[in-house]
Each structure stands twice: as structure tokens, then as C-alpha cells.
Amino acid sequence: MHLIFKNDMETVVSGIRSTGNLHLGNYFGAVKNFLKMQYENNCYFFIADYHSLTTHPKPADLHANIKQVLAEYLACGIDPDVATVFIQSDVPEVTELYLLLNMNAYVGELERTTSFKEKIRKQPDNINAGLLTYPVLMAADIIIHKANKVPVGQDQAQHLEMTRRFARRFNTMYGVEYFPEPDAYNFGKKLIKIPGLDGTGKMGKSEGNGVFLADTPAEIRKKVMRAVTDTGPQTPGEKPSEPVHNLFTIMNVVSEPSTVKYFKEQHASCQIRYGDMKKQLAEDIIRVIGPVRERINEILADNKYLARVVSEGAEKARASASLTIREVKEIIGYRPF
Numbered sequence: 001m002h003l004i005f006k007n008d009m010e011t012v013v014s015g016i017r018s019t020g021n022l023h024l025g026n027y028f029g030a031v032k033n034f035l036k037m038q039y040e041n042n043c044y045f046f047i048a049d050y051h052s053l054t055t056h057p058k059p060a061d062l063h064a065n066i067k068q069v070l071a072e073y074l075a076c077g078i079d080p081d082v083a084t085v086f087i088q089s090d091v092p093e094v095t096e097l098y099l100l101l102n103m104n105a106y107v108g109e110l111e112r113t114t115s116f117k118e119k120i121r122k123q124p125d126n127i128n129a130g131l132l133t134y135p136v137l138m139a140a141d142i143i144i145h146k147a148n149k150v151p152v153g154q155d156q157a158q159h160l161e162m163t164r165r166f167a168r169r170f171n172t173m174y175g176v177e178y179f180p181e182p183d184a185y186n187f188g189k190k191l192i193k194i195p196g197l198d199g200t201g202k203m204g205k206s207e208g209n210g211v212f213l214a215d216t217p218a219e220i221r222k223k224v225m226r227a228v229t230d231t232g233p234q235t236p237g238e239k240p241s242e243p244v245h246n247l248f249t250i251m252n253v254v255s256e257p258s259t260v261k262y263f264k265e266q267h268a269s270c271q272i273r274y275g276d277m278k279k280q281l282a283e284d285i286i287r288v289i290g291p292v293r294e295r296i297n298e299i300l301a302d303n304k305y306l307a308r309v310v311s312e313g314a315e316k317a318r319a320s321a322s323l324t325i326r327e328v329k330e331i332i333g334y335r336p337f
Contacts, residue, residue: 009040009041009042010041010042010148010149011041011042011043011044011145011146011147011148011149012037012041012042012043012044012147012148012149012150012151012185013043013044013046013141013142013145013147013150013182014030014034014043014044014045014046014150014151015045015046015047015048015051015088015138015141016045016046016047016048016069016073017048017049017051017052018047018048018049018052018062018065018066018068018069019052019055019057019065019205020065020205021068021069021072021205021212021213021214022069022072022073022076022212022213022214023194023203023204023205023210023211023212023213024194024203024210024211024212024213024250024285024289025193025194025196025202025203025204025210026213027076027213027289027292028192028194028253029192029193029194030151031073031076031077031078032076032192033151034076034078034083034151035076035077035078037151037185038078038079038082038083039082041149043082043083043084044083044084044086044145044147044317044320045073045078045083045084045085045086046085046086046087046088046091046141046317047066047069047070047073047086047087047088048088048141049062049065049066049087049088049089050088050089050094050095050137051088051134051137051138052065053130054126054128054130054131054134055123055126056126066087067300067306068214068300070085070087070306070309070310071296071299071300071306072213072214072292072296073085074295074299074309075213075292075293075295075296075298075299076213076292080309080312080313084313084316084317084320085309085310085313086310086313086314086316086317087310087313087314088141090310090313090314090317090318091144091314091317091318091321093144093318093321093322093324093325094137094140094141094144094321095137095140096325097140097143097144097321097324097325097328098133098136098137098140100328100329100332101136101139101140101166101170102133102136104166104169104170104173105133105135105136105166107132109162109165110132110133110135110136111132113135113158113159113162114158115134115135115158115159116131116132116134119131134159135158135159135162135163136166138159138162138163139159139162139163139166139167142160142163142182143163143166143167143179143180143182143324144320144321144324144325145317145320145321145324146179146180146320146324147180147182148180148182148183149182149183149184149185150163150182150183150184150185151184151185152184152185157184160182160184163182164181164182167179167180167181167182168181170328174331174332176331178327178328178331192253193249194249194250194253195246195249195250196209196210196246197209197210197211197223197224197226197227197228197246198227198228199227199228199229199242199243199246200242200243211223211224211285211289213289213292213293213296214293214296215289215293216293217286217290220282220285220286220289221279221282221286224278224281224282224285225275225278225279225282227243227247227278228243229241229243229244229247229274229278230243230244232270232272232274233267233268233270233272234270235270236268236269236270237268238267238268238270240267244267244274247277247278247281248260248263248264250281250285251263251277251280251281251284254281254284254285254287254288255280255281255284256284259280259284263277263280
């Protein structure tokens with residue numbers, strides 16, 4: 001293995017929960033940007049398996065979920081010889097920092113987070129302490145590698161602000177300038193938002209409106225043909241409704257410009273046949289993600305390769321994390337006998 005040191009680059013940390021599969025929204029909205037980011041920054045990409053425990057996955061599913069998400073990341077082009085790719089639970093220093101940060105995190109501020117309030121509403125029978133302290137573990141994941149930037153969506157913006165707060169609080173409490181306060185990684189115009197197939201909102205894992213990278217061609221055709229549309233334009237030049245606009249948005253990233261132009265002209269002239277548009281869109285999605293799906297299956301079958309990736313990733317991540325823990329404990333006042 002060839003370690004690539006990037007001491008003059010900014011450090012970026014990003015994690016993904018080991019629940020569900022990556023979908024088109026993840027791929028075009030985040031992962032494709034990660035592919036460029038890994039060569040421009042010192043990147044730590046991890047599978048957040050501890051975070052997934054808040055929803056109590058079955059023991060039989062936990063490892064398979066971790067393996068699936070890892071294989072999908074690698075199949076998309078994340079290079080473990082360039083970026084540090086690891087499993088969260090392989091770095092025990094993270095949970096030690098989580099414990100230390102919890103001593104300076106207050107119940108009131110954690111209870112006021114939007115995500116915690118949302119979880120209480122959605123799962124009133126499973127309001128566990130892990131949900132309450134979720135932002136603290138997320139902060140530990142980030143600052144243990146002294147990250148400068150974190151690519152986050154709008155739904156995670158408050159958690160990043162809390163990470164900044166915990167870093168600042170530690171520095172203030174102990175009179176040091178140890179932890180940087182990480183900023184959001186801004187993709188700017190590069191950020192592509194992929195809508196779902198149900199006519200509203202963004203594509204998601206749990207909303208039932210997504211096309212997954214691991215879907216077979218038959219599954220993709222079935223999902224796309226069921227996509228919500230409308231009764232068709234009534235007047236020439238009519239603006240597409242939201243559901244139809246969503247299909248054009250997906251078509252913009254997977255289809256040839258001439259294809260998009262053809263169907264837009266068909267819509268503008270009130271001659272569009274949504275069935276034809278969906279058939280074309282399905283085939284274009286299959287063409288784009290087909291090679292990724294094949295690569296996912298190849299990687300899933302190569303247990304030696306996956307074992308090497310996670311072992312080497314854990315080694316690199318722990319080298320960074322153990323140094324931080326050693327210095328943090330020294331700052332707090334721990335001394336060897």
C-alpha cells in the first residue's frame with residue numbers, strides 16, 4: 001500500500017450511515033463530488049455504523065449493511081489509496097472523544113436540536129440516549145481528525161454548527177486553540193439535487209421514491225414507469241408541472257442533450273407521451289449506473305479486497321485519532337504515572 005500524505009491540504013471528513021443503499025441523489029448530489037474532492041483534500045470517508053444503532057438494526061443485518069455501503073462507495077470511484085476509507089467502529093478513539101465531549105454537552109441544548117424533536121415525533125417508542133447525543137458523536141467523528149471542512153446537506157447544518165460549538169467550548173474551557181471550527185464544504189454550482197419519482201421533494205432512502213445504484217434493470221424500469229406525472233400540457237409552451245419538471249431534472253443528468261431537447265419540444269407542443277419519456281429515462285439511467293452496479297457486485301464478491309481496504313483504512317484513521325486523543329487527554333490534565 002502506498003500512503004499519500006497531503007499535509008498542505010485541508011482535511012475533509014464525511015460519513016454515511018450504514019442503512020439502505022446509495023441512490024441516484026447520493027451519487028450525483030454527493031459522491032461524484034467526493035471523487036474530485038479526494039484528490040484536492042486530505043479526505044476521511046467513513047461508514048457510520050455506530051450512528052445506525054439508534055434505530056436498532058437486526059444483528060444479522062448490521063454487517064451486511066456495512067459491507068453493502070462500503071462496496072457502493074468503492075464502486076463509485078472512492079480510492080482507498082488516496083482517501084482514508086474506514087468503518088467508524090474500527091476506530092475506538094472516536095467513542096473515547098465522544099465520552100469526553102459529552103461531559104461538556106448539555107441536555108437542554110441537545111433536546112432543542114431539530115433532528116431530536118423530529119425523531120421524537122417519528123419514533124415516540126424509541127427515544128434513546130443515542131438519539132439525544134447523536135450530535136456529540138457526530139462532532140467527535142469530525143474533530144478527532146481536526147477537519148477544516150465537512151460536506152453537509154441542509155438537514156445536517158445544525159449538527160455542524162453544534163460541532164463548531166463543541167470545538168469552541170473545549171478550546172475556551174482549557175484555554176487552548178486546539179480544535180479548528182470546521183466549515184461546511186460548499187459545492188456551489190456543482191451541487192446537483194436529484195428529486196424523487198413521487199412528484200415531490202428530493203430522492204431519499206426511506207421515502208420509497210428512489211432509484212438505487214444496486215437496482216437491476218428490471219427494477220429501474222418498474223420504478224420509473226410508476227413515476228408520478230400529470231394529465232399532460234393543455235396549452236403550447238406551458239410550463240411543466242412539478243412532477244414532470246422532476247423527471248426532466250433527472251433526464252438532464254443521465255440523458256444526452258439531444259434527448260432532453262426532443263422531449264422538451266414535445267412537451268412545449270403538447271405532443272408529449274409520458275410513457276415514451278419514462279421508457280427513455282429508464283434506459284438512460286440503466287446505461288449510466290449499469291457499470292457501477294456491476295462493479296458493486298464484483299467488490300461484494302471480493303472479501304479479501306474489502307478486508308484489506310477496511311484494515312488499511314482503520315490503520316490510517318487510528319493514526320490520526322490516537323494522536324488527537326493523546327493530546328486531548330494531556331490538555332484535560334491526564335498524566336502518566
